[in-house]
Amino acid sequence: MSDAPFHYSGPLTIDGVTYPDARLREDGPSGRLQSWGGSLSFHVQNKPAGFTPPDMTRNDPTELRLADGRTGQAFVFPSFNGTVWTLKITGTGPAPA
Template sequence: MNERFSYSGSAVIDGVQLPNVRLQENPPEGGLRSWEGSAVFHVSEAPEGFPANLDLNSPVLIELADGRRGQVLGFVNFDGTRWTIDLQGTGPAPN
């Protein structure tokens, strides 16, 4: 049995370096596999190019620090002090 994908560390999403990204594969449902995650950081930690250079309206490339790649959709939220990007994998988990 294959171990489910998980990752915690930095990643580049659509060309923007994000410091704290967590990703995990969900348990299979009906034979289908999916993965998701998030990136959370304080407004003072916002990376250069965020959010102006981040296009999350369609699947974009995510590149993990260890070289694995995948495609994600992102949903950005700001609560006045923290940014949260909820990530939904589109296709196979980064490999």
């Protein structure tokens, strides 16, 4: 096992919707108290098939699936500026493994 922090850039599936370009990273070296998260953004005209804004009242994390099959649990917080959606991802538990 590597002591390097987790980093990922690529496709990410959240609630059955695949986003082509997400960036995730872990803060701090593996084996210590750490956090992980990231974000993804897309123009409203390029929204992925099946996209609906995540439920801001949801009290439990959702499963994220990386293109290579690794999974993790995270809260997903949407924002919209009129043309671009941004989904902020805050991981819970260990980084995707």
